[in-house]
Amino acid sequence: MIDIRNLSVQFTGENLFSNVNLKINKGDRIALVGSNGSGKSTLLRLLTGEEHPETGDLFIQKGTRTGYLPQEFIALKGKNLLEEVRSSVYNIADIEKREKELLREIEIESDIEKKSEIASLIGELNSGKERIDYYSIDSRAQKVLIGLGFSESDFDRNIEEFSGGWQMRAELAKLLLEENDLLLLDEPTNHLDIDSLRWLTAFLKSYRGAMIIVSHDRYFINAVTERTLEIYNKNVSFFNGRFSEYQEYREERNRQLLAEYKNQQKKRKSVEKFIERFRYKATKAKQVQSRIKQLDKDENIILPEEENEINIRFPDPPKSGIIPIDLKEISKFYGNLKVFSDFTLQIERGDKIALVGPNGAGKTTLSKIISGRLSPTGGERITGHNTSVSYYAQEVTEDLDMEKDVLDSMMDISDEYTPGQLRTLLGSFLFSDEDIFKKVSVLSGGEKSRVALAKLMLTKANLIILDEPTNHLDFNSKKVLQQALINFSGTVVLVSHDIDFLAPITNKTIEVRNNRLKIYYGNINYYLEKKEEEEEQTTSAPKQARKDTGKVTRKEQKRIEAELRKKRYSLTRDLKKNIETAEKALEENEAKKNRLEEELADPDIYNNPGLAKEKNLEYGKIKETLENLYEKWAGLQEELEEIEKSIEDEERAS
DSSP states (O other): OEEEEEEEEEETTEEEEEEEEEEEOTTOEEEEEEOTTSSHHHHHHHHHTSSOOSEEEEEEOTTOOEEEEOSSOOOOOSSBHHHHHHTTGGGHHHHHHHHHHHHHHHHHOOOHHHHHHHHHHHHHHHHHHHHTTGGGHHHHHHHHHHHTTOOGGGTTSBGGGSOHHHHHHHHHHHHHHHTOSEEEEESTTTTOOHHHHHHHHHHHHTOOSEEEEEOSOHHHHHHHOSEEEEEETTEEEEESSOHHHHHHHHHHHHHHHHHHHHHHHHHHHHHHHHHHHHTTOGGGHHHHHHHHHHHHHSOOOOOOOOOOOOOOOOOOOOOOOSOSEEEEEEEEEETTEEEEEEEEEEEOTTOEEEEEOOTTSSHHHHHHHHHTSSOOSEEEEEEOTTOOEEEEOSSGGGGOOTTSBHHHHHHTTOSSSOHHHHHHHHHHTTOOTTGGGSBGGGSOHHHHHHHHHHHHHHTOOSEEEEESTTTTOOHHHHHHHHHHHHHOOSEEEEEOOOHHHHTTTOSEEEEEETTEEEEESSOHHHHHHHHHHHHHHHHHHHHHHHHHHTOSOHHHHHHHHHHHHHHHHHHHHHHHHHHHHHHHHHHHHHHHHHHHHHHHTOGGGGGSHHHHHHHHHHHHHHHHHHHHHHHHHHHHHHHHHHHHHHHHHHHHHO
């Protein structure tokens, strides 16, 4: 499919890689690996034609369709979500535009012969639509979008309303629907939660085209790829095995290289010593020249670049009570918007918990309530004996003063440490003497994360809560943090979608989903196994029953499911929009009501009878408005529940 011959690429005057010769075949499933800056993204752009080599040739089989997801932010605009995604499939927008033109032409054309020609073109267009399965495009697009974490209420939203991360998901959905011959994905899991990661993994396992993937997510890359393409020492070469096997090979190769390098250096020192000793002795001139030539002829052994590692070790904290945190029937509402309710959870001393669930389910909200940063709307949070808590926020800037320098940020946390001790600690987090005087505002995302982690170390907490701590860390830094958390003697709560990172740390998994909290007494791998079992039990029984009776074929079942999805969407789309509008109005009026209550509670306001009367009248109107809004919202919710129930009844019946 792709043939690369003697290819070389330069960057700032030096070769990124040179003399590359390799073939990419149909169905190849490739992990592209290499150190930061080695040229992984450049190689992907070469395959798309966005960049060109200095020398060599790149032959791509005619008709090969390539889809590329870059790592950088993608800005989409001009359509709603569903239109944006479906329009990418086989140039569907051009097909629909052409069809409209032909239908207009045939309507106004009076000449029978020309009318027949147009009808023939319409027939060809319809045959083409059948070939691309045109009439199932909407249902396929909806299925992919839901798999990647979107809800049905998102389909009609303007694409500009979504954040960069969600737009990247939309772009990924487009690529998956296009059914390209070659998929090039640069860090596709960066913006996914565990649900969408599992869905994408399953989708790519059954994908028929070839793929080349760059990813720091070892779980994902091991699951979906079978070969490893390495950029190392300016060479690009295949390792015929999965990424985990490649890692073992690389570690062994690096050990051998280091041993050879040490041996070579030892020999060189001996030769150089001989040369230096006898350089000016005429009787040894021939031997000296021989050894000089030997040194020149020896090929330098280049050691692999070792990326700097941060040095993290959490101090042993004082012991907490057996139950550091006890949550009793807590709930959280924002205005009228319910995040969750009636959550009961006891965190035991020594627990290392993975907190998982789809985006928007309330994981961050729950982690903040556990930490005490956020108060629940209802229920009780009980802090156990001698419990001390540290919290690492997903948005690390929440806890960092942008105007302070790195050293001052550290000194704010504790006066137990001298500036010299803090400098030493910052040095273990890769901050040099000059770096510690930089303002936090100018640091990169990774550097800010390291400052936040360093601050966490100073608290000596026995309960550490971390919300997506690996987002800005490279592979080596993730590994070091992982080992530090394994060794930590206190209690840990981790919000993360990084399965490989979580697996060796956690002993318990808590899922937040659909306003429910479910505990799995095992690590993240145990949780994933149980989820698969639960899904199989949910789907296998009805499928088996249909197979046994022979009433519904697989194809017919797919058609029924697609029709029900379409029906649910059309019946609930406007209703969900109205509910969102009502909830927003409730939130705004609740805020006004709370503000008026604060004003009316101030005794000074009654020194001005006219103002007091005005405020009381306004308060009465707000209360009446809220009652009407609540009544309207409840009616809409009831209507939505009835529709959903009727659709669910139809699904069960099918």
